[in-house]
Amino acid sequence: MHERLSEVLSPYKGRRDALIPILQNVQAEIGYLPDEAMLEIAKTTGLPESRVYAVASFYAQFRFKPRGRHTIMVCRGTACHVRGAEKILEETERALGIVEGETTEDKKYTLETVACIGCCALAPCIMIDEDVEAKLTPKMVSEILDGRAE
Ligand code: FES
Numbered sequence: 111m112h113e114r115l116s117e118v119l120s121p122y123k124g125r126r127d128a129l130i131p132i133l134q135n136v137q138a139e140i141g142y143l144p145d146e147a148m149l150e151i152a153k154t155t156g157l158p159e160s161r162v163y164a165v166a167s168f169y170a171q172f173r174f175k176p177r178g179r180h181t182i183m184v185c186r187g188t189a190c191h192v193r194g195a196e197k198i199l200e201e202t203e204r205a206l207g208i209v210e211g212e213t214t215e216d217k218k219y220t221l222e223t224v225a226c227i228g229c230c231a232l233a234p235c236i237m238i239d240e241d242v243e244a245k246l247t248p249k250m251v252s253e254i255l256d257g258r259a260e
Pocket residue numbers: 185186187188189190191225226227228229230231233234235
């Protein structure tokens with residue numbers, strides 16, 4: 111990782127003004143912002159580590175943990191909530207063995223919730239990467255996850 115990091119950071123020596131693009135570029139290269147990267151960013155820019163963490167933590171786009179190869183987003187919007195989104199989330203968490211915000215040990219899935227997927231008439235819904243799974247029951251969630259390959 112160190113080599114990739116050095117390569118991304120090399121144009122930014124002393125560039126305290128470029129923190130956001132630096133964070134974006136590092137995340138694009140590595141997939142997230144590990145502690146090692148945060149320390150290197152602080153050293154490269156000359157900013158205090160606390161400042162680098164404060165800025166990165168402020169923006170939802172930055173991640174401090176690696177993500178899974180697939181993202182599951184369970185909708186918690188009103189239409190989905192009324193039609194049992196809580197049970198869908200519970201079943202998804204049970205089936206994956208993780209809770210919202212976590213990534214499975216094998217790095218296959220990251221589980222998140224979202225305010226609305228935009229398919230309210232088909233509630234309750236989840237999204238797996240780009241695919242919407244609609245009118246779900248908890249049983250269907252397990253079947254969908256069991257039936258998915260890598
Ligand atoms: S509320 Fe779930 S899709 Fe809109």
